[in-house]
Amino acid sequence: MSIARLAENLESVRTNIREAAHRAGRDSGGITLVAVTKRRSGDLVRGLAELGVTDLGENYPQELWEKVEALADLSASWHLIGHLQGNKAKRTLGLVRWIHGVDSLQLLKTLDDLAETLPDPPSVCLQLNASNEDSKHGWTPDGMIADAEAIAACRAIPIVGLMTMAAYGTDAETARPSFVLTRTVRDGLRERTGLALPHLSMGMSNDYEAAIEEGATLVRVGSALFEGLDP
DSSP states (O other): OOHHHHHHHHHHHHHHHHHHHHHOOOOOGGGGEEEEEETHHOOOHHHHHTTTEEEEEEEHHHHHHHHHHHHHTOEEEEEEEOOOOOHHHHHTTTOOOOOEEEHHHHHHHHHHHHHHOOOOEEEEEBBBBTTTOTTTTTTTTHHHHHHHHHHHTTSSSSSEEOOOOOOOOOOOHHHHHHHHHHHHHHHHHHHHHHHOOOOEOOOTTTTTHHHTTTTTTTEEEEEEHHSSSSS
């Protein structure tokens, strides 16, 4: 591993975040970089932590469990950013600070029930299928608004915002409509539920700058951080 190359990549991403925030008239301090560490070695994760990146995102619950155990000495905030099956929810809930992909009312209710037993449950974002792709999980825009009352009834789990992924094959500009739609649905859900919903988890390596310009507060970046490095 080259810590110098990792530091160079990280500075490039941080610079892009600052510049995108400036273009949008926002404070970059309100944007959290979540480093996507799936299939990356423990050494790379430790390198990121040494460089000050402590928000770490994993796509798969089993890999998350393994990394949390192996890197227990790190002062990290772990994020599950991929699909969570209900039968893996109990073990996952106590290991993470964020769950980004709460993609159904059934899963939300399961997490809400489990959260009643925890003193400090993780924050969750509701996944919106803003690109309307059959291959993606999440609510449709109309479906999320229709479930507003049931969503608001979940009181034990902190519901803090929405999450989305742009369509496959898009770039920053073609992804932008998905980000705008997610923000719009968030605003509508906020009105109907009274929830503050301050967060928008959207934007990955190829489109996070556009996501920031459209209101993202969490960006999930992997390949841009690890470019030129072996897994």
